[in-house]
Amino acid sequence: MTENNIDGPMECEDCGKVCNGIQGIRGHRRACPGRKPAAFNQVREPLEPVVEPGTRVVGVPNQQITLGSRLDAEGVNVVLRVHEPVRARREQLRDSLPIRRLSDPIARANQWPTYEDWYGLSRDVARLELACERILQQARVSRDEPWGLHQLAITIRNRWVSWRREEAYRTWKQRASQRERDEELTGNDLEDVLTDFGVPELEHDWNRVIRGLRWVTAHTRPTR
Numbered sequence: 117m118t119e120n121n122i123d124g125p126m127e128c129e130d131c132g133k134v135c136n137g138i139q140g141i142r143g144h145r146r147a148c149p150g151r152k153p154a155a156f157n158q159v160r161e162p163l164e165p166v167v168e169p170g171t172r173v174v175g176v177p178n179q180q181i182t183l184g185s186r187l188d189a190e191g192v193n194v195v196l197r198v199h200e201p202v203r204a205r206r207e208q209l210r211d212s213l214p215i216r217r218l219s220d221p222i223a224r225a226n227q228w229p230t231y232e233d234w235y236g237l238s239r240d241v242a243r244l245e246l247a248c249e250r251i252l253q254q255a256r257v258s259r260d261e262p263w264g265l266h267q268l269a270i271t272i273r274n275r276w277v278s279w280r281r282e283e284a285y286r287t288w289k290q291r292a293s294q295r296e297r298d299e300e301l302t303g304n305d306l307e308d309v310l311t312d313f314g315v316p317e318l319e320h321d322w323n324r325v326i327r328g329l330r331w332v333t334a335h336t337r338p339t340r
């Protein structure tokens with residue numbers, strides 16, 4: 117399996133074309149027919165209704181598409197800081213997938229998270245990464261998107277952290293029983309094993325991503 121297709125087929129969110137992994141979708145997006153041209157926002161904005169505070173707007177067509185925010189410099193920075201750990205973690209996950217595949221029979225036999233579970237997680241991280249890239253390319257975010265991405269990031273963190281925590285815990289228990297047999301006196305602190313497994317760092321990274329997306333959610337308002 118090459119780096120190109122390890123993420124599996126992924127669908128372009130703008131035109132629906134199925135591409136070969138995250139690299140394939142990046143290549144496609146340079147010429148995607150469904151992508152809004154850069155001038156889209158300039159063209160559309162004068163047509164949008166001016167809404168006075170407290171006014172209820174009924175029957176406005178295209179409201180769903182036109183509501184959203186342009187990202188200012190601060191917003192761009194926040195999304196960049198979200199994108200970086202997502203990218204790094206997605207690559208880490210991708211690199212671990214071949215091993216997950218090999219150990220899948222053991223995982224299944226023990227009812228641990230399977231290769232499919234890890235693969236699904238990796239796809240979700242890739243989806244989040246691509247969404248960040250799309251937001252950065254368009255310097256614009258639709259009103260509902262940040263909240264959805266924020267929720268997605270929470271499910272990613274919860275799965276990934278708990279699965280790694282379980283792995284660390286199993287190793288810790290295994291070492292503890294080994295130590296009992298060997299009457300070895302070296303310390304085996306659970307906290308140390310969690311650190312060896314990178315759990316605190318993993319949790320920290322995802323909390324940072326979630327905070328960033330919460331910021332974007334809070335700062336997304338209807339376009340003025």
Ligand SMILES: [Zn+2]
Pocket residue numbers: 128129130131132133144145148149150151
């Ligand atoms: Zn497309």
